[in-house]
Amino acid sequence: MNEEKYLAKAIGQSPRADGNKHWVNSLDRGRLPGPRLESQMTCDVDVADGTKCVHAGTYEDPYTGMVGTPIFQSTTFAFRDAAYDAFADGTTRDVPIYTRYGNPNQWSVQEKIATLEVAESSVVFSSGMAAITTTVIALTNKGGHIVTSYDVYGGTYNFMREDIHQMGREVSFVDATNIDSIRQSIKDNTQLFFFETLSNPLLKAIPLAEIIKLAREHNILVVVDNTFLSPVCARPHIMGVDVVVHSCTKYMNGHSDVTAGVASGRRKYIDRVWGQMLKLGGSLEPMTCFLLERGLKTLDLRMARHSENSEALANALLCHEKVEKVYHPSLEDYPYKWVSGYCNNRYGGMVSFVVRGGDEAALKLLRHVRIPKVATSLGGVESLISLPFNTSHSSLTQAQKNAIGITPGLVRYSAGIEDKNDIINDLCEALDRI
Amino acid sequence: MRNGLSIATVSELRHEVEADVRQAPFVYNVQAEWTKNRSYSVNTASAVIGSIRVPRSFNVLLSTEFTKGRKASEKEWHPVELALIGLGGCVMATYMMGCTTKGIAITDFSVGVGANFSPTGGAAGYLADIFYNVLVESDGSVGQHSEIVRLVSQFSPNHRTIVEQNSIHVTADGYENDVKSADISRAEKHMLANSVELNLLLSWQYAFQMSARAVGFNEGSVPFRVDQPKQAAGIDVGMNPQECLLAGWAGSVLQIFIELCQENHVSVSNASVSATGTVDVRGILGVDPSIPVKVQRIEISLRGCLAETGDKYLYELFNNAVRASPITDVIVSSCPIKVSLCSGGQNVCEFRSDG
Numbered sequence: 001m002n003e004e005k006y007l008a009k010a011i012g013q014s015p016r017a018d019g020n021k022h023w024v025n026s027l028d029r030g031r032l033p034g035p036r037l038e039s040q041m042t043c044d045v046d047v048a049d050g051t052k053c054v055h056a057g058t059y060e061d062p063y064t065g066m067v068g069t070p071i072f073q074s075t076t077f078a079f080r081d082a083a084y085d086a087f088a089d090g091t092t093r094d095v096p097i098y099t100r101y102g103n104p105n106q107w108s109v110q111e112k113i114a115t116l117e118v119a120e121s122s123v124v125f126s127s128g129m130a131a132i133t134t135t136v137i138a139l140t141n142k143g144g145h146i147v148t149s150y151d152v153y154g155g156t157y158n159f160m161r162e163d164i165h166q167m168g169r170e171v172s173f174v175d176a177t178n179i180d181s182i183r184q185s186i187k188d189n190t191q192l193f194f195f196e197t198l199s200n201p202l203l204k205a206i207p208l209a210e211i212i213k214l215a216r217e218h219n220i221l222v223v224v225d226n227t228f229l230s231p232v233c234a235r236p237h238i239m240g241v242d243v244v245v246h247s248c249t250k251y252m253n254g255h256s257d258v259t260a261g262v263a264s265g266r267r268k269y270i271d272r273v274w275g276q277m278l279k280l281g282g283s284l285e286p287m288t289c290f291l292l293e294r295g296l297k298t299l300d301l302r303m304a305r306h307s308e309n310s311e312a313l314a315n316a317l318l319c320h321e322k323v324e325k326v327y328h329p330s331l332e333d334y335p336y337k338w339v340s341g342y343c344n345n346r347y348g349g350m351v352s353f354v355v356r357g358g359d360e361a362a363l364k365l366l367r368h369v370r371i372p373k374v375a376t377s378l379g380g381v382e383s384l385i386s387l388p389f390n391t392s393h394s395s396l397t398q399a400q401k402n403a404i405g406i407t408p409g410l411v412r413y414s415a416g417i418e419d420k421n422d423i424i425n426d427l428c429e430a431l432d433r434i
Numbered sequence: 435m436r437n438g439l440s441i442a443t444v445s446e447l448r449h450e451v452e453a454d455v456r457q458a459p460f461v462y463n464v465q466a467e468w469t470k471n472r473s474y475s476v477n478t479a480s481a482v483i484g485s486i487r488v489p490r491s492f493n494v495l496l497s498t499e500f501t502k503g504r505k506a507s508e509k510e511w512h513p514v515e516l517a518l519i520g521l522g523g524c525v526m527a528t529y530m531m532g533c534t535t536k537g538i539a540i541t542d543f544s545v546g547v548g549a550n551f552s553p554t555g556g557a558a559g560y561l562a563d564i565f566y567n568v569l570v571e572s573d574g575s576v577g578q579h580s581e582i583v584r585l586v587s588q589f590s591p592n593h594r595t596i597v598e599q600n601s602i603h604v605t606a607d608g609y610e611n612d613v614k615s616a617d618i619s620r621a622e623k624h625m626l627a628n629s630v631e632l633n634l635l636l637s638w639q640y641a642f643q644m645s646a647r648a649v650g651f652n653e654g655s656v657p658f659r660v661d662q663p664k665q666a667a668g669i670d671v672g673m674n675p676q677e678c679l680l681a682g683w684a685g686s687v688l689q690i691f692i693e694l695c696q697e698n699h700v701s702v703s704n705a706s707v708s709a710t711g712t713v714d715v716r717g718i719l720g721v722d723p724s725i726p727v728k729v730q731r732i733e734i735s736l737r738g739c740l741a742e743t744g745d746k747y748l749y750e751l752f753n754n755a756v757r758a759s760p761i762t763d764v765i766v767s768s769c770p771i772k773v774s775l776c777s778g779g780q781n782v783c784e785f786r787s788d789g
Binding site for chain 2: 014017018019021023025026028029030031087088089091140142144168188189190216218219221
């Protein structure tokens with residue numbers, strides 16, 4: 001076996017630090033996308049998403065010809081010369097050594113996600129929160145200031161509010177839809193903006209192009225959570241976002257059977273996030289990587305169906321007498337029109353609405369629906385329904401809920417990939433009965 | 435990793451700044467303050483590393499006396515000592531990078547740095563006979579270390595700043611001017627009877643982390659830690675060498691400014707001096723020989739001064755303070771540095787480095 005060829009793409013290049021080098025300018029290694037193994041498929045940028053979803057990153061085993069990535073269910077790998085060199089040079093991300101450092105299953109699914117994001121590199125995590133917390137810690141310093149939104153996901157909000165200051169950073173919460181509010185929050189030590197491309201549960205979009213421009217003016221990094229849209233509906237990295245994070249638990253995997261997260265971006269930032277992940281420990285184990293990679297193969301198909309269903313559902317709800325208000329980016333009265341600057345007219349599967357009669361009526365509704373499961377989470381093939389007031393936002397005070405627009409009777413619906421008429425009929429019938 | 439440093443990361447940076455020059459400038463900022471209780475301190479302000487803002491939250495109390503004259507328990511540093519730590523720290527970091535590039539594993543490493551300070555009144559004066567001694571044990575050969583120490587004299591930004599001439603930009607209350615070597619009076623650049631010998635020792639710990647002490651004054655003194663931001667392969671445990679140099683300079687100028695105000699019966703409530711400098715890392719990395727290695731775009735400003743006098747007069751006093759600072763002298767003038775190397779238990783080489 002030609003070890004050098006086999007590991008060539010994983011290694012990238014060795015800097016070849018040795019006695020023959022005169023000075024730093026003679027070091028060889030440049031930053032390459034990846035890490036990748038020789039036998040991994042790569043896709044060109046102009047290939048369609050559906051093709052990328054199926055093929056990008058797949059490990060083609062040269063010995064058996066297996067179609068699809070095998071499962072490298074191992075915690076450790078036999079040392080070869082390349083591994084010893086990697087330890088000496090600091091290139092351990094690129095060589096199979098120990099699964100927390102890197103595993104071919106991680107590299108396969110990372111390559112697929114990086115390809116979809118049009119990013120140089122990705123790193124997967126054991127959960128979306130692991131991705132978010134590790135990224136924020138990795139990219140900020142003690143004394144740093146982070147600007148985020150009042151209505152980020154509850155887990156993110158709690159991390160920012162309760163833990164960030166314990167680590168010597170500070171955070172400001174702003175209305176992310178208001179660029180002036182963001183601008184006014186900037187201080188000398190501001191180094192990171194963290195926002196969501198679509199908020200939970202009211203699906204507010206952010207003025208992303210303006211945010212990126214503002215960040216560049218002040219040398220601030222931009223990290224966005226793109227969970228609600230996935231990389232086939234929006235690619236913030238192309239617009240200039242530095243790192244994009246996802247809870248892969250949701251649309252990326254899409255089958256409500258995997259907990260995972262990912263961060264994608266330029267290799268120099270993702271290498272730093274990876275280095276932080278080594279210390280915090282939220283790596284993703286091989287079997288779960290395999291499942292995630294498998295789920296991603298149908299991401300393009302599923303997002304098309306999710307988006308179609310949520311849009312149809314939103315329009316149907318507009319006409320129902322028991323519904324007071326509907327939140328969906330496709331609707332005429334949706335106020336955040338800048339969403340079209342980063343969404344390709346597919347908005348994912350989420351739709352939120354307010355039933356007349358407050359939370360009591362909403363609770364009754366849950367007893368009458370038959371297709372969606374009454375459960376938290378979102379983004380799976382099955383429709384899910386929940387009430388923010390007693391689930392995702394239950395820890396907020398009434399004043400906090402009011403501040404971000406969570407009113408009594410608010411229902412969050414994650415439209416799955418069932419037949420859209422069945423979903424609509426089921427929900428309308430349930431509304432009729434409350 | 436060898437010596438705690440990922441040479442792959444350094445290599446990647448080298449290629450990155452060659453491909454994208456926007457990532458090359460590393461801008462450092464400090465602010466020295468004199469407060470109502472008559473104490474001096476200096477803080478680091480946010481740096482900009484390439485295109486990224488990096489908060490820097492280090493604070494050092496400054497003394498008007500050198501360490502050897504003070505009690506062991508005090509944690510203050512004299513600005514001139516701080517600037518010399520900046521020189522030694524930069525030499526140490528550059529040397530360590532050179533060793534790692536050549537695959538040399540360091541086992542023991544220290545840099546002794548010093549100078550003679552000749553006061554001309556208060557905090558003003560001159561630095562002469564600047565030197566540093568490199569003491570290193572490793573698995574490398576004497577020949578390799580001899581080569582590296584000479585490379586350091588070419589590629590250390592703070593070393594080059596001292597041995598080469600520079601222009602600095604001075605601002606205060608809307609007034610500004612540039613100060614060059616010809617503007618500094620150096621008539622008395624000889625040792626005066628009351629000159630002070632300054633001697634500091636930097637000890638290498640790991641990667642870019644090092645600690646500094648005043649020689650002959652180790653008992654109970656608090657070591658000063660030097661490092662790099664994590665965006666530059668450090669772990670944020672201390673100022674970096676450029677910040678040390680700028681901090682010493684800002685502190686020196688501020689001390690002299692306050693003294694001048696007092697001598698001229700100008701009542702001052704508080705004052706601060708900020709200093710900034712930029713290292714284009716294409717220089718230190720040897721990417722482009724046309725790029726200066728030294729610290730560039732060096733500026734010093736008087737800010738937030740509450741005084742009972744007009745802005746123009748304050749500016750004149752400030753300008754005089756800048757010109758009287760020993761650190762200004764070594765920055766704008768071409769000051770030679772005596773370099774020596776000891777390795778493998780033997781004196782390997784000694785040479786004079788100048789512009």
